[in-house]
Amino acid sequence: MRKIIIVAAVVVIALGAGFTYTLYKVGEGMHLHRCGWRQPDDKGGIGKTTTSDAIAYMLGEEQEKRVLILDGDPQGDTSKTFEAYEPEGTGMSELLERHVSVGGSYRTTDLIRPTQYSHIDIIPANGYLMQTDMKLLLKQEANQVTRLRDALEEISEAYDYCICDCGRLLDMVVINILLAAELVIAPVKVGGYENEAIHNLQEQVDDLREINPELRIKGLVTMRQKNKTSLDFEEWMKTSSGFDMFVTPIRRSIVAEKASMRMAVLPQFSKNCIVSQDYRNVVHELLKELEG
Numbered sequence: 001m002r003k004i005i006i007v008a009a010v011v012v013i014a015l016g017a018g019f020t021y022t023l024y025k026v027g028e029g030m031h032l033h034r035c036g037w038r039q040p041d042d043k044g045g046i047g048k049t050t051t052s053d054a055i056a057y058m059l060g061e062e063q064e065k066r067v068l069i070l071d072g073d074p075q076g077d078t079s080k081t082f083e084a085y086e087p088e089g090t091g092m093s094e095l096l097e098r099h100v101s102v103g104g105s106y107r108t109t110d111l112i113r114p115t116q117y118s119h120i121d122i123i124p125a126n127g128y129l130m131q132t133d134m135k136l137l138l139k140q141e142a143n144q145v146t147r148l149r150d151a152l153e154e155i156s157e158a159y160d161y162c163i164c165d166c167g168r169l170l171d172m173v174v175i176n177i178l179l180a181a182e183l184v185i186a187p188v189k190v191g192g193y194e195n196e197a198i199h200n201l202q203e204q205v206d207d208l209r210e211i212n213p214e215l216r217i218k219g220l221v222t223m224r225q226k227n228k229t230s231l232d233f234e235e236w237m238k239t240s241s242g243f244d245m246f247v248t249p250i251r252r253s254i255v256a257e258k259a260s261m262r263m264a265v266l267p268q269f270s271k272n273c274i275v276s277q278d279y280r281n282v283v284h285e286l287l288k289e290l291e292g
Helices: 010-015 048-062 077-081 092-097 128-139 147-155 172-178 192-208 227-237 253-261 274-291
Strands: 003-007 018-026 029-038 067-072 122-123 161-166 183-188 216-220
Touching: 048 077, 048 122, 048 128, 048 161, 048 183, 048 192, 048 253, 048 274, 067 077, 067 092, 067 172, 092 128, 092 147, 092 172, 128 172, 147 172, 172 183, 172 192, 183 192, 216 227, 253 274
Parallel strands: 003 161, 003 183, 067 122, 067 161, 183 216
Antiparallel strands: 018 029
16 A cells, blocks of 8 residues: 545544543553543534545546545445445444454454445444444553554555545544554635644644654645635645645535535536536645655
């Protein structure tokens, strides 16, 4: 596997309901201690799942890359979009809790499901992933936060890219994803909350680099509108924020909302709409950066 690309929800990781964590060493291992509660601040979607689904689809079906999707969100929206959702089925929970690398009975290949697209497979998620978070937190073991990275070693030659849709909280599942990743794509929309959010996410990424020094973050402006406030924010993010940003912004469009309501992959739902064109340009930027 050449790269593992992670799409993370910036606004929720930084400001959403959830626990904060402290990273600390115990013996030879690294552990996380849950130490505080943050109040919810639900400011609406930022295109996290739409972004991960569109990138996965375009890499697989348009660029003919071998793509594995990991659904790291217990809502299972990506699993539903790729027709792999089963409320009682196996998937990410078993990968993290019952893999052979931790004494379980599942190999990674046992949990991979084909999708309706020839170049894309998926390890799905369901509501049990919320229980997985708590179980991993209580383990306090050396591999507490590196289980996913270990499990992916088994299929390192089978795929070109792994696209992960993270959940709405910085929980143990998302931390496992981040510690297996090389790139976090951070969707961010106009607003003061989002400015603070991406700074907080950067701080989290900096902490996690102690275990995964390859981890980096790249911002993606989403839901951009053609007004002065939106354009000024985009310019600030690209020139003055200090963050590495995609050149291409994702414009706001009713077509993307319609695709989401129908649980359809955006570029398959409307191949040539403006938002699909934007994501196509983002994928081209991504491939140029990762493959030269």
